[in-house]
Amino acid sequence: MAGRQRADRNRDGTTPPEGPSNVFSPSAEFPPLNDAELAALREIGRAWGAALRDHPPDETELPLDPNLDQHDHPPTPSRFGRLARVEMFRTGRREELTATGAENVSGGRLGRATGRLRRLLLGPPLASAAVLQERMRKLVALPVLSSDLLSSVAYGPEAMLAVLVLAGSGALGLSLPIAAALVVLMIAVGTSYRQTVYAYPHGAGSYLVASDSLGPRFGLTAAAGLILDYVLTVSVSVAAGISAITSALPGLAPYTVPLGLLVIAGLLAGNLRGVRSAGKLFAAPTYLFIVAILLLFAVGLARAAGRGFEPVPPPPVGAVEGLGLLVVLRAFASGAASMTGIEAVADAVPAFRPVEWRQARTTLTWMVGILVVLFAGLTVLIDFNGLVPRADETLLSQLARQTFPSGPWYALVQAATTLVLLLAANTAFNDFPRLLFFMARDDYAPRRFLHMGDRLAFSNGIVALAVTAALIFVAFGGYTQSLIPLYAVGVFLAFTLSQSGMVMHWRRHRVRHWRRRAAVNAVGAALCAIVLVTAAVTKFVDGAWVVVVAVPLLVLLCLHIRSHYDAMRQALTLATAPDGTPPPEPDQHDEPAGEPDRAGEPDRAGEPAGGGDLDVGLTPAQVRHLVVVPVARLNLAALRALAYATSLGQPAFAVHLSPEPEEADRFRRQWEIWGSHLRLETIISPYRAVIAPLAQYVGALHAARPDVTLTVVVPEIVVRHLWHQLLHTRTELRLRRALRDLPGVVVTSVPVHVPE
């Protein structure tokens, strides 16, 4: 399968995955080890074998069976009662358990209530095995994926006419040739995308295609454009949907912003439920919209026929600026907003039922066909009826009101328009998390976007989109026309890069008819590039500059994220060399001479005492322990920590920090009363600081012997109510923060529970 091979190349060639890489799998969070890493692992395992030769860890040593096999009695709730529902059962295999409960356990009563509310809103959790069942049939996919594209006709023609009318009502007649050009563009881009779906059967948005064919930076540029596009799709569609409502019910106009936020919240909840449920919810309105607009055409044509196809002249409107090429180009670029959403199918191929690419391609063809009919029909009908854009009522609303002067039909058209626009926003909720998933898998976005929620939806991406779109919606006051200039630039940037990428793709893969295919994509790319440049230049001051600034910033951010993950992978990899050479064996180095304590220490593992590099510590023999127990007061918490530390059987001592020598003396007397079972070290902190001297002392110990792993054992007071934490100094937490920068210093907190 050609698609499979190509998809693999996406992943920068370093780690060929076992399965197809363009599908969504929960295992994406756990990338497998590559050969070099496996070789290193084998080598390290041998070193462990040598280290543990004399004292191999014995399974029978475990004080309880980790399989929980022999415990028939159900585990009882803990004293704090928060982990009450502990139900785990064995599957057939010996070393495998399956978790039945997916609830979040933390948070006590409030957390459980939230969990219940969550289940009520989102439905029961879905197992990973259900991924395949969550695919869409064409008839479901069409409304889910096309609402964005089709709903664009609700504001696209209006955006075009709103520019033309600036040159006076005489210029409105130009809408027909511009619309014809746009129809050509739609068909060209649609044909281009049909090829993309075929070439990338495992799902291929602009990001994947551009990354694959043009390189990662172009891919990221396309991704940045798409990210802006998706966010704006939500904002624009919700804004247009609300204005369809306020056109019908002008009394609601003051509530534009809260209404919009309510809608975004609803979309958020719907999408967190997962793909298929969302499809079901959203299928009817799209079909309703198509039917309503077609009905509008039919009645409109009948009425036009009634008056002998005599066009109504538009009301005279004075020209604000002269009719020049610039106005025509701006009108063209504005009208191109009708095409936003055409890429949805290409992105979402894996969400289709098998055979995915075939179903997706058919769906795409249908979508473009319907788009052309709706767009062309509306433009002609608006021109024919001599309608002019107005601030308080949308063009579509005017048209519907003229066509159906009274009765429920006008209400039907408006309701269908509103619904489909709100669902258009939903398309972005489908695509945005998918895009982020691919980017995260390539380490260009935070890896948390790889995580599938318990409803098999990418919850993190969905929430991120809802929050960003809501912010933009509020910032622009929910006004559609001020958002449009930002919109087209991002979309056509992604289109252009995606189509150019396809040209490169065909040139490289020279399959049958590759020249013809490349030509089709080249035409698409050229047309998209023209729209892109037109939109960016003619609308620069109107808001397009935001996109021109944001895209490079987003690309830089992605590259920075990637470089951080690269550094982390470098720091965590087992294989230091690409040929699989294991990390060098540690050797004795820079130990302070004349260390009388060293000689007396027994070698626990029968190995020569490995000093070891700081960065190694990979085998047990390399770890030399010293346990430090800071003790403030000899109470139960301190004795617990001391008992824990001592019982580990490793060298240990205690540290007491005192603000005054007198207090230190008093403490030492208590220590003697206890029996001085451990060495006690006292630090006088004359300036009464607590954390800094302790951290500096541990730092000094570490500096004196960097090869020793220092384990700092601190009791942690656990209180029942969160606000009670204010009453405690939380030494454990602060010490942990102060020490976390020191390599080789391990902090262990022994919890001590205060019941009230």
Place this chain on the structure above:
Amino acid sequence: MAGRQRADRNRDGTTPPEGPSNVFSPSAEFPPLNDAELAALREIGRAWGAALRDHPPDETELPLDPNLDQHDHPPTPSRFGRLARVEMFRTGRREELTATGAENVSGGRLGRATGRLRRLLLGPPLASAAVLQERMRKLVALPVLSSDLLSSVAYGPEAMLAVLVLAGSGALGLSLPIAAALVVLMIAVGTSYRQTVYAYPHGAGSYLVASDSLGPRFGLTAAAGLILDYVLTVSVSVAAGISAITSALPGLAPYTVPLGLLVIAGLLAGNLRGVRSAGKLFAAPTYLFIVAILLLFAVGLARAAGRGFEPVPPPPVGAVEGLGLLVVLRAFASGAASMTGIEAVADAVPAFRPVEWRQARTTLTWMVGILVVLFAGLTVLIDFNGLVPRADETLLSQLARQTFPSGPWYALVQAATTLVLLLAANTAFNDFPRLLFFMARDDYAPRRFLHMGDRLAFSNGIVALAVTAALIFVAFGGYTQSLIPLYAVGVFLAFTLSQSGMVMHWRRHRVRHWRRRAAVNAVGAALCAIVLVTAAVTKFVDGAWVVVVAVPLLVLLCLHIRSHYDAMRQALTLATAPDGTPPPEPDQHDEPAGEPDRAGEPDRAGEPAGGGDLDVGLTPAQVRHLVVVPVARLNLAALRALAYATSLGQPAFAVHLSPEPEEADRFRRQWEIWGSHLRLETIISPYRAVIAPLAQYVGALHAARPDVTLTVVVPEIVVRHLWHQLLHTRTELRLRRALRDLPGVVVTSVPVHVPE
């Protein structure tokens, strides 16, 4: 010493402290153990001795000397470079180190810059040994402690006249008899407090006296009144100070609020520097104020003599309400605001140089004397000059303008008034943290108020006061007269309780002349009670209701805090019975039968394997270990954690959480390549949750064998830049949170550093 014994009783009799309890010592954060606890400690120590009989921890086992003695080479900065300044040196004694640096180490570059700025603003840290040097001489104490009291004359007479003028200008003549009554009250209360200072030589504010003599609830009521008083002192004094400025320079009136906030910030910084520096800063202005007002008297009298002591009739003002008893009482209660601050000396006795009580008493006498002169003189002079309160200019400003129609003398009076008012706020900064210290020592306030900052100031209390006062200042728009009604109620509540407490005190302690002394305090208490009731009733709707509501709420909060600390002390004490019986020895209980793993486990300490109560685990023999290592991926971080866990030499196994069985199989193959050195348990999480199943699994392990201490070893990815944490899932942190409610589950984080 009688005061010493009495002071000890304050501490509820449970832990008699070694030193005098009414002084401020940094050791207050480390209360010593009582006899019962010491006995329990000795008993527990014996159990340890038995447990460690065969394997006593050997000091020579330590891989390095905790004394850092044999390491002459200075410790080198760590790889992360944040703990660079590690300088510690030994004092003469063997087991004692002294920390030289008190800087906070955390926070990297920003933290170090903050530290430098802090030193610049606050000065170098002061050692605990410097506490005694920070005492005040009388001549320094007088201005520091009296500015509140003396500055009250800047708004007290005005508050009185502002009420009288409501009954028309004819009623203003009543100011003289009311003032006379207030002078009697001042002398009576002053005499009362002289006795308090004598009876409580270690410092005795209303809180201590009322707690000691009337019981903790009365003490807390007094404390609540004082807390409100201190906060309002800052707000009122700053407001009055700013209005003294705006009287002179009306152009500044619009900037009242920002100016006030600036002043509060200045006071905050000044007080964080510590007691003596604050005294030095603030001595001159108070003396200047006294001199300026006396000069005003002299010139005013001379002018009056010039016109033959003929009083000027006030301008006619229409009566808003009839002249009745209510108006007179309200005027009296308002005028009593001139007495706020009289308790400052009694609170601050320990800040005086030895002999403290004698110096304090002399200072108090001087203060009250000066107050009477200033208050009486101003009232007479205002009446004599026929002045009437106005909204845009203070009475004192009017008086000064009339007395010094031109030249620098008017400016001098206004400047001195402003300064002394701002310093009055400073009195609260001295007293508020002291009050909270006493309350915290009795467990009625968060214990962090016990902590002395590195300048020997109670930084936490100072910051708390500044923030609260600033909030109230902003809430009331910096307008003095609207704050006055809240003011008097809290103050006189504390006065009344304190004086009543003194009556009880003398009745109980029948020292020489106790009847006379009790009579003096009884008169003081009665007078204060009259003012309290008057103020609360007549000004209830004007704002006194806030205090009437807030005082009981504060008392309840304090009692709640106390009960939390009591519960904590109960949970942490070694002595379960008051007679010093040690906690019962643990015995074998409720262990699941047929546990084949148990038999094979070697007894590490030669003791019979102690199952042990959950709440015990106090000796090493009672701790039975099981180490659990959650592993997501076999990278360096995981191998570090595995090596650390294995090297502890305790029974250990690993857990892998997988979203799908296929991924689990893949992981097990890798585990086998590594060599399967540890037992591996796999949990399938079909709903892709990570933390919840792990926590539930650990909870199930714990429930299966509650006597086993589970140590969960997790690698923690440490990044250099804070925002990079967003790119990581922070499993360690979330797992720690989910597990902290489980007793007997210890979480150990092994840091792995990512350099970029």
